[in-house]
Amino acid sequence: MNNLPLFALFVVLTLGAYLATRWLFLAYRHPLLNPVFLSTVALIAFLQATGLTLEEYRPAKDVMTYLLGPATVALALPLYHNRRVLKSHALPVLSGVIAGSLTTMAAALLAGRVMGLDGGVLLSLGPKSVTVPIAVEISRLTGGEASLTAAFVVATGMIGSIMGPSLLSLCRVKSPVARGLALGTVSHGQGTAVALLESETAGAMGGVAMAIAAVFTALVAPYYLPLFLR
Template identity: 35%
Template sequence: MTELINNPIFGIMISLMAFEIGSIVYKKTNCAIFNPLLIAITLIIIFLLLFNINFDSYYKGGSIINFFLAPSTIVLAVPLYKKIKLLKANAIPIICGILVGSSCGIITIFYLCKLFKLDSALSISLLPKSITTPIGIEISKQLGGIPPVTVAAIIITGIMGAVIGPFVCKLFRIKDKVAVGISIGTASHAVGTTKAMELGETEGAMSGLAIGIAGLMTVFLAPLLLKILS
């Protein structure tokens, strides 16, 4: 049994099975709160605790999946390519929207951490919460944050964006497809983009674009704003 658990295939199979269950539940309920990623994470945690399996043993396979995380985001370029004319026609509003969204996200987190008197390392770890995981981890490391906390914050932010993003757009009567996609992608990266793709091809393409640009902007904005605000 120990040999099976320590085999990388074990972690991969558990991850795939948990996500597949999450996907089935999501398709059956069609409810945003039952996000496949959230269900998969919950099932894996329960499974590891229930059978007293060490996380390091699971991560031997999980790390292989994690390795493909960054390259997989390239797939988001496909819908963007199909909407390249729309991007060119709205280049300035799109760039300005992502810049404002990224800046507001960083500033808001900074002052909320001050309000709740969180320590410096924890505060820095939460700053890159709205960008894709590979970039967020590197920013957290460079600024002196705690990468695992950053990963958790990114996942929670993405799931919340996927759940409440479309509702917020409806609440404020944001009907422009470009605006909807940019806002969801800037606020909740790849997880939010999966929801944007469900809303429409244009929303998905714009959200995918926002992931890359917001990530690049945050690389420069996070250290700069942290220095100014501190």
């Protein structure tokens, strides 16, 4: 770390943006006030305005995301509290997540084809709904571009967590189990974060969906995605 003041500035700005937008979201509860979305826009605008680069932001990013791993492990606790729901709903949970994963992959590739995207971009789009580390692996396996896939994953997480809750309400999906599963299936950790704001049960189900979608997608993507490229 050769630039401590810059590092400190980035941490303070990121934390400040988060706390301010979180306060705003909790006060008004409007989906467009999504804290991740607003903070990201603010930080990118700051970097652009000052001419600072992503490379310079990286050390701060690495430190701030260090606890994401342990935080994901912590999802085991709400999962444990909801173990009875999980056991009695094993079939709906499993089939719902699998159906959603298959649909979102198919929809992305078909829409991409209609819009004339080239094959490399399409393959990078395939695993966009699962958590970054596994999406990147799938992308490498199927011939996509890892960094592009990572960007799609993050964008999907943001889009899904902004419009997911209202969309589910529009479809009259009220059960916290179903809402959490839907958010986790299409928007991995970011969807889970929004589900956690709704309720503990929804959050736990987001974690479950994220895990099932990751494993299932990793297993089927190499065979499933090529079907849409022919």
